[in-house]
Amino acid sequence: MDAQQEREARATLALAQARFREGDHAGAEALYSAYIRRCACADPAGAAPASPEDLATAYNNRGQIKYFRVDFYEAMDDYTSAIEVQPNFEVPYYNRGLILYRLGYFDDALEDFKKVLDLNPGFQDATWSLKQTMLDKEEKQRRNY
16 A cells, blocks of 8 residues: 555545544445455555554444444454454454344353453453353353253
8 A cells, every 4th residue: 555545544544433433324334344445455465554453443343333233243244354453452352242142142252251351351341241141141051042
C-alpha cells in the first residue's frame, strides 16, 4: 500500500469509527467493509497492508453491527477474523463468547471467556460471563437438555 492509499484507508477507518459512534450502523458497516476490502487487496504477497490493530478493530466493530442486527453467525465470522489478525485482542473473544452463550454453545463460550481472562484478567464483564456460563451449563446438564 503506497502512502496515498494508506492515507485514504486511514480516512475510511476514521469515518467508519465516527459513523459507528453516531449510531449510523449501515454507514459504518459499509465503510468498515470498504476498509477491510482495501486491506485485503493491498498486497497480494501477504505483507501487512495496515496495522493489525486497525484491521482487527474494523472486523470487530463490523461484527458488532451484525450482532445488533442479530446476524449472529456473520458476526462470529468477523470476530474470528479479528482474532486471526490480532490474536491478543481480547474484545472479539468476548463478543464471540457472548454469541456462543446466547446460542447455547456453553463449552465454546467458556473457552472464549477463559481466553479473554488469560489476555486481560481485569476484564470484569468476562469474569461475570464466565461464571454465568458455568452456572447455566450446570443447569442445562441437571435438567438433561
